[in-house]
Amino acid sequence: MTAQDFILESYNSNIEKGKVKWSSPSNIALIKYWGKREHQIPENPSISFTLSNCKTITEVTYTKKANKDFSFDVYFEGEKNEAFKPKIQTFFERIESYMPFLRDYHFKIETSNTFPHSSGIASSASGMSALALCLMSLERSLSLTEMTNLYFNKKASFLARLGSGSACRSIEGELVVWGQNESTESSDLYGIKFDDDVHANFKNYQDTILLVDKGEKQVSSTVGHKLMFGHPFAKERFSQAHNNLAKLKTILALGDLDAFIKIVESEALTLHAMMMTSMPYFILMKPNTLSIINRIWQYRNETNSKVCFTLDAGANVHVLYPENEKDNILQFIKNDLATYCQNEHFITDYVGKGAQLIEI
Ligand code: DP6
Numbered sequence: 438m439t440a441q442d443f444i445l446e447s448y449n450s451n452i453e454k455g456k457v458k459w460s461s462p463s464n465i466a467l468i469k470y471w472g473k474r475e476h477q478i479p480e481n482p483s484i485s486f487t488l489s490n491c492k493t494i495t496e497v498t499y500t501k502k503a504n505k506d507f508s509f510d511v512y513f514e515g516e517k518n519e520a521f522k523p524k525i526q527t528f529f530e531r532i533e534s535y536m537p538f539l540r541d542y543h544f545k546i547e548t549s550n551t552f553p554h555s556s557g558i559a560s561s562a563s564g565m566s567a568l569a570l571c572l573m574s575l576e577r578s579l580s581l582t583e584m585t586n587l588y589f590n591k592k593a594s595f596l597a598r599l600g601s602g603s604a605c606r607s608i609e610g611e612l613v614v615w616g617q618n619e620s621t622e623s624s625d626l627y628g629i630k631f632d633d634d635v636h637a638n639f640k641n642y643q644d645t646i647l648l649v650d651k652g653e654k655q656v657s658s659t660v661g662h663k664l665m666f667g668h669p670f671a672k673e674r675f676s677q678a679h680n681n682l683a684k685l686k687t688i689l690a691l692g693d694l695d696a697f698i699k700i701v702e703s704e705a706l707t708l709h710a711m712m713m714t715s716m717p718y719f720i721l722m723k724p725n726t727l728s729i730i731n732r733i734w735q736y737r738n739e740t741n742s743k744v745c746f747t748l749d750a751g752a753n754v755h756v757l758y759p760e761n762e763k764d765n766i767l768q769f770i771k772n773d774l775a776t777y778c779q780n781e782h783f784i785t786d787y788v789g790k791g792a793q794l795i796e797i
Pocket of ligand 1: 477
């Protein structure tokens with residue numbers, strides 16, 4: 438499909454008002470998206486586990502209006518929020534050619550997260566995907582023809598990508614691939630559910646997020662992506678991601694946990710290595726991030742555990758492990774790792790099936 442296929446040509450203009458509510462999860466990348474071109478096109482393919490507990494719940498109330506300006510109010514956790522408005526304004530501008538009805542309505546956007554706001558967990562993936570899904574439900578109501586679920590999900594992912602790249606991987610579960618590559622069915626324009634064989638070892642995989650630093654990041658992802666332009670190692674990095682995805686596909690089918698660990702940890706460290714070798718360079722890991730990584734390696738050496746870590750663009754650590762190790766690893770986290778977290782705070786999560794319509 439091309440971007441043209443997502444343009445809504447004509448629609449029913451008689452719908453005066455309505456309301457829709459979606460919940461959409463966060464996701465954690467195993468192969469990282471880092472570097473993008475114009476229009477949110479990724480420089481390399483990525484794949485992620487969709488999460489279950491960490492999600493955004495968004496309700497959109499729409500009311501027909503006369504003027505043709507964008508009009509919306511945002512409420513975050515019950516309070517009117519001005520800080521989110523510029524990002525949503527930009528999002529509306531990016532998607533308006535695909536959703537010509539956007540200027541016909543005033544939108545009341547009420548949103549909340551299941552995870553604490555100041556946890557350092559990126560809410561852009563869950564937030565942008567939840568909003569994209571609400572707008573898609575409105576489009577479905579206005580549509581003059583029957584819309585398939587396949588098209589609904591693709592366009593929701595396409596729109597979410599224009600809000601925040603990684604958000605396009607939050608519509609479905611349990612694994613989602615985004616970005617053209619030789620190994621899987623995929624697109625640069627939207628995420629696709631990874632439908633190849635996945636071994637039972639990876640079913641219900643666990644992700645406990647250790648909140649090392651709940652503060653605002655010094656460098657945003659958007660700035661970080663830009664620094665991949667002219668980066669001395671960019672070309673190698675992008676081709677490495679392609680190779681890693683090909684390898685991971687086989688690993689997922691075979692259930693090879695040792696090989697999984699190697700790819701996933703190497704991807705996390707490479708992401709941060711790219712930050713450290715950008716110009717200007719920066720470091721998002723904190724001393725406690727490194728302490729946790731070392732403790733995980735030590736624990737793995739001492740036991741037969743298949744626990745591993747990944748990182749997103751911040752200091753927090755995602756601890757990944759198979760379901761059958763749940764009790765042991767939670768004990769390890771409580772006894773050993775929680776001490777490296779701010780206020781000993783961590784969030785337990787696991788792989789999920791994607792966004793859910795709550796109300797229409
Ligand atoms: C390190 O999706 O937050 O989490 O497209 O600029 O909104 P924008 O960036 P964003 O970048 C996420 C980067 C990452 C890796 C990943 O999720 O693949």
